[in-house]
Each structure stands twice: as C-alpha cells, then as structure tokens.
Amino acid sequence: MSEDPRRRIPRTDRLLAIAEVGAARRRLGDQVVRSLVREAQDRARRGELDPEDVERTVVDAVASRPASTLRPVLNATGVVVHTNLGRAPLSEAAVEALVAASGYVDVELDLATGLRSRRGAATRAALLQACPAAGDALVVNNGAAALVLATTALAAGREVVVSRGELIEIGAGFRLPDLIASTGARLREVGTTNRTHLHDYAEALGPETGCLLKVHPSNYRLTGFTSEATLAELQEIAGTHGIPLVADLGSGLLRPDEAVPDEPDAATALTAGADLVVASGDKLLGGPQAGLVLGRADLV
Known part of the structure; x- marks a missing residue:
C-alpha cells in the first residue's frame, strides 16, 4: 500500500x-x-x-508579501491632492515613519474598474479578519465620533438607556451626556453611581428606547460596594425587546490578550451579545487617530 x-x-x-x-x-x-x-x-x-x-x-x-495591502498608483488625474488616492503624498519625515503609506495609494479607487470604491476597504477587511465575530466594520475619525454615529443611527429622537455609573468624561473634554444629547437622543439614566442592577435597565425599556448602552470606564475604577450588569445579562433583556445593545469599550482590544487580561475586547463583547461595539482605534491599534464601529452588518 x-x-x-x-x-x-x-x-x-x-x-x-x-x-x-x-x-x-x-x-x-x-x-x-x-x-x-x-x-x-x-x-x-x-x-x-x-x-x-x-x-x-x-x-x-x-x-x-508586502507589509501593507495598500497599493501604490500613478496619479494622472491632474488633481494633486486627490481624496480618492490618499490625499497629499507624505513628507520625507513621514515616509520614514510610515513607509507603507507613502505616496498615492488606492485608498478609495477600484483599480480594476477605475471607479470610486468604498473608502478604507483594506482596513475594513483587516479588522474583520482580526475580529471574525463582527459582521461589518466602520472606521471614523475618533472614538467619540463612533459613539455619536451609533447612537444617532439607533436612537435619534428617542432614548438611550445607560447606567449612571457610566456617564464618563473622556479625552479632550468629551462628556458622554453631551455627546448623546448632540445626536438628538435623550439619556435615560438608570441605577446609581456605584450600583446598577439588571432590573434597573429592564424597568426603563419601552417604546421610546432606541438602544441600550454599556460603557467601559477606561481610565478609572469603582471599588467596594458596587454592582453592574454584564453584557450577556443585558442582551437577554435587549433581545427580548428587540432593542440594540451597544458596548463602548473606550480603547479596548480586538480580541483577548493575556498581557492585558482585564482589558475588554471586541470579540468577547460581540460574542456576549453586543450588537455594536465602538472603540478608539488609535489607542487600540497604535496608529493615527481613529474610531471603530464593529458588529451587526445591518446596523453598521
């Protein structure tokens, strides 16, 4: 044989x-x-x-295999600062720091057809490969913008249910209540600063609820006599009412990392039941300022 x-x-x-x-x-x-x-x-x-x-x-x-999936192109359009081709070429100093992104690249152009394509397609593909639990991904200019877009799409003119213990202020003076208010949504605060139970959320859900929001307090900790509902618990009531559950990870990770076991990650949050996860991409990926939206394809 x-x-x-x-x-x-x-x-x-x-x-x-x-x-x-x-x-x-x-x-x-x-x-x-x-x-x-x-x-x-x-x-x-x-x-x-x-x-x-x-x-x-x-x-x-x-x-x-190149270090980047971006492909250099010849800009023969007559438009020097071309938004479909990566805007302006980088300076010499920037090229040294980011060789993979130097010159013109096919950031928003389908080379096969010559037509405008979806911006950041390569970045989106890389994010979905790194976080298979996400059905789709969106990259925006910062984490605050990611949260604003998510709540605008889901709850403009309606209520966002969130724990009082998670009404945080993030970098550059962005306060979560102000961000939510700017979308035209109304905050429905539940629980107390140190203790919020599952029944607090359940009692607040109703016809005016646009989404349920769970926020990770990235730069501080509450200790002692505290209580909070997990994403898995919140998904039980959100799913029953057909209400989207949004998790704001702050910076977070794409997937678990044993080096930082206490840091929340998008893969675990989505698996636990979050419909959308928003995060600050520059902190998460160590790159330029960015915000990420990951989750259900229809919501993204």
Whole structure:
C-alpha cells in the first residue's frame, strides 16, 4: 500500500523555524505568516502542490508579501491632492515613519474598474479578519465620533438607556451626556453611581428606547460596594425587546490578550451579545487617530 503523500507535508513548527520565515514574522506579524503557511499546507493537502515544494512556496510567499495591502498608483488625474488616492503624498519625515503609506495609494479607487470604491476597504477587511465575530466594520475619525454615529443611527429622537455609573468624561473634554444629547437622543439614566442592577435597565425599556448602552470606564475604577450588569445579562433583556445593545469599550482590544487580561475586547463583547461595539482605534491599534464601529452588518 503506497504512502499517503499528505504525510510528507511539513509541520507548521518546522516551517516557522525556517530563517527567512522567522524574519518575515518580525516584519509582517505572526498571524499573517501563519496564514501563508496554512495556505501552502492546504494546497498540498488538495494535491495542488507537491509536499516537497511546500517549504519553498512558503519562503517565496513571505518574501513577496508586502507589509501593507495598500497599493501604490500613478496619479494622472491632474488633481494633486486627490481624496480618492490618499490625499497629499507624505513628507520625507513621514515616509520614514510610515513607509507603507507613502505616496498615492488606492485608498478609495477600484483599480480594476477605475471607479470610486468604498473608502478604507483594506482596513475594513483587516479588522474583520482580526475580529471574525463582527459582521461589518466602520472606521471614523475618533472614538467619540463612533459613539455619536451609533447612537444617532439607533436612537435619534428617542432614548438611550445607560447606567449612571457610566456617564464618563473622556479625552479632550468629551462628556458622554453631551455627546448623546448632540445626536438628538435623550439619556435615560438608570441605577446609581456605584450600583446598577439588571432590573434597573429592564424597568426603563419601552417604546421610546432606541438602544441600550454599556460603557467601559477606561481610565478609572469603582471599588467596594458596587454592582453592574454584564453584557450577556443585558442582551437577554435587549433581545427580548428587540432593542440594540451597544458596548463602548473606550480603547479596548480586538480580541483577548493575556498581557492585558482585564482589558475588554471586541470579540468577547460581540460574542456576549453586543450588537455594536465602538472603540478608539488609535489607542487600540497604535496608529493615527481613529474610531471603530464593529458588529451587526445591518446596523453598521
């Protein structure tokens, strides 16, 4: 009986130990390199690639993989500062800091058709890959804008139910009550500063409720005689009434990280029942100022 050729497919740890692959992990990140390794192994399992060629295929794949999914383009439009092509080229100092974003890029243009495309498509795809629990993603200019958009879409002219213990003030003097009021929605405060129970939310829900909001107090902690409802508990009553549940993570994470076990993350929040998660993208991703909206595709 002949040997199954799939047995000759190199193991993942062996492929990751290759010098060129190790260097690529530092340049591209572990997740990207592992996905290229799995792709080559899967091709070999399907018989599209000889097992003996997997190693060379992985080395070639990591060598040719760019650090960014953005593609440089030639701006022949006659418009120097072109909003569809990344606005102005970066200065020399900025190019040194952000090589991947230098010059004109296909930020809002479909190169296959020459037509305007959805802005930030590559960023959206990367966010959804990093947080599969989200049905769709939206990137805006900051976290406050993300919250304003979410509450405007869900509760303009109606009520936003939120705990009194979560009426926070964030950076640059943004106060949650003021942000909500600017959307045309009305705050329906429940509970007390230190203790808010599930029944407090349940008693406040009604025909005028636009959404239920759960806010993570990123830069302070309440300790002692305290109580709060979890997202999973809130989803039980929100789902029963058909009311969207929004979780504001502050900065947060895309998925759990053992280095910061107490920091909330979008994947866990969405799995627990949040319909939308909003967060500050610059703090979360370590990039330029941004706000993120993740969650149900129809709501996004």
